[in-house]
Amino acid sequence: MPRPRKALIAVDDTPYYHVVSRCVRRSFLCGVDSDTGENYEHRRAWIEQRIRLLASLFAIDICAYAIMANHLHIVVKLQPKQATGWSVQEVLLRWTSIHKGTLLVQRYLSSNALSAAEQASVNSTAEIYRQRLTSLSWFMKCLNEPIARQANKEDGCTGHFWEARFKSQALLTNEALLSCMAYVDLNPVRAQITETPESSEFTSIKERLMPTFDLTAAIAEQTMLGNLQHFRHPLKPLLSFEGALVEQAQHGILFNLSDYLELVDFTARTIRRRKPVVHTELLPPILQRLSLNQHDWLKRATQFEARYFTFFSRRAHRDTA
Incomplete structure (x- = not known):
């Protein structure tokens, strides 16, 4: 039985969460449907625009995202104090x-x-x-409902477009956050849609490497779709990397951006090569600081949902038993 959302999201435990929302029917959310030949690629832009605009309104920061053919991933940091x-x-x-x-x-x-x-x-x-405006549930409601209405209008049908509940994973450690972000950013590479992170369209890694988000165009598009009333706020950037932990308030991600990009690039190359690196001196230094070997890291970065959903569901069961 699904647990109440308030039992799954507790900012006192961690502000970081991995969110997954999937289509309920066979028709594609985005991309080209191989069965019908219909092209829904334009919907990726709708979703990316919506995510970025909502983050600029809500007290929620975006760490990572990836918009796939029939589902989407978002890694968020809840910031209710804002x-x-x-x-x-x-x-x-x-x-x-x-x-x-x-x-x-x-x-x-x-x-x-x-x-x-x-x-x-x-x-x-x-x-x-x-x-x-501090609620992850309301954020997802404001994201998914307009997209569902527009997609149903295009498809000429009614009924559910998304699964009834989005899935959320609490990211309780820095290692879990880093693993999840890499897992999300590497979705297109892992699915063999693209070969490199920098060519992965509609992902946060592409946005961090080559910022191209057009706020004016996004507002115009979302207003035309009827998803905005009057947007009066500047665009909030993706949550920044702030380096190592220091003795002061730190609002960003506790890693260096250059280290993260090196790690994602290394992982993407390993996925494509389907063969681990033999020489440990070739491994990114960030793995050493996290005390992770190559084998364990690759499992975390390529099987995150399966490994961590199982871990946290077992932990939650023990805590409530």
Whole structure:
């Protein structure tokens, strides 16, 4: 039986989570359907745009993502403390970028005078929106529902497009975070869709290597699709790499970007070669710092979902027994 989402997501345990959302029917989310010959490649752009725009509105940072033919992966960092500093107006502007909001909220944002009771109602509504803007469940709802509506419209059908529940994995250690990010970034290489990370379209590794995201075009496209109201915020970049752990507040990923890129490149070459490196001096230094040998790392980076879903489900069962 699926466990309640609140039992799976606890920021006090870890802010990092791996999210997977899959199509429920055989038709493709993106790419070319080999059975029908239909090309759905344009939907990848819809999803990438939606992920990046929503991250700029929510108190959620994106560590990695990959948009595949019938599913998507996102690695996120939940940042609920970001939302505590937002004013009532800031919260309402963020929420009404993707939803209309109540009539009172619309009047407030239009600078119309409100009575004390009406202002109290707006303030109460803003607190509800503030909580939603920190929620992974609401983030995925705001991502998946518009895509499903547009895809169903294109396909000329109704009904579910996504599985009822997205899957989430808590990433409890730095090693788990690094393994999961590499697993997500290397999805196209592992599936033999592309040969190199830098040629993997609609992935975070491609975005980090060659930033090409066009905010103006993304807003125009999502507005045309009816998925945006009024987007008024700058684009939030992917969560940055901040190097080694230091004695001060650190908001990014605790690795160097150059080390991560070297590790992903090494792993991609090994996957394509289907043969491990013999000489240990050729291994990326980051594996030594994590005390990981090549064999264990390759299992983590290529079988992450199977290995870690099993581990965490067993752990959760022990903790609740």
